[in-house]
Amino acid sequence: MKKLLAAIASVTIIAPVFLFSPVAMAQTAQQSKMTTCNKDATGKKGDERKAFMKDCLSNKPAAPAAPMTQQDKMKSCNKDATGKKGDDRKAFMKECLKKDK
Template sequence: MKKLLSLLAAASLAFSFATAHAADGDAPKKAPTAQQTKMKTCNAEASGKKGDERKAFMKECLSTKKATQQDKMKSCNAEAKTKDLKGDARKGFMKECLAGAHAA
């Protein structure tokens, strides 16, 4: 349990430093990787779970097994939201993402 919490804390800290660094520079903001999007989605779905139940859920959720269509939809929706896509741009992105180009 302590290892999982330490890992999540380290990942959050690293992500916050990366985000802060990207915001400071003139470079355009990079989109989150598929793994980061997956971690965010799994973390949101795990709210309310504690201890071994949460650990087991996160392990299953983050496993590298083939994603279901529902998982792809969640992941693609989250990515489209972070990119603030709307209208035809969002529709095109979702079509490409759900076809497998961006799916985790």
């Protein structure tokens, strides 16, 4: 009887520790990642889906966006200013070039 009570007590103490262990948490995070990648892969088939899932499930962090150069800003603002003329265009370009895009 004492052995049975000792076994029940040890299971009661060990089970909650295992449930919140890093291994159990990691599986949950991986499962969550798999769910998200599967949702994002909707519509892809064959090799395209395989490559997408491989990329999505890898632990590579997203590459940080490179800051926009002054030349890139100028191109973007010129494109957005299409149709504006004179002082209106000048004011638009001045404000557009100040912004961080």
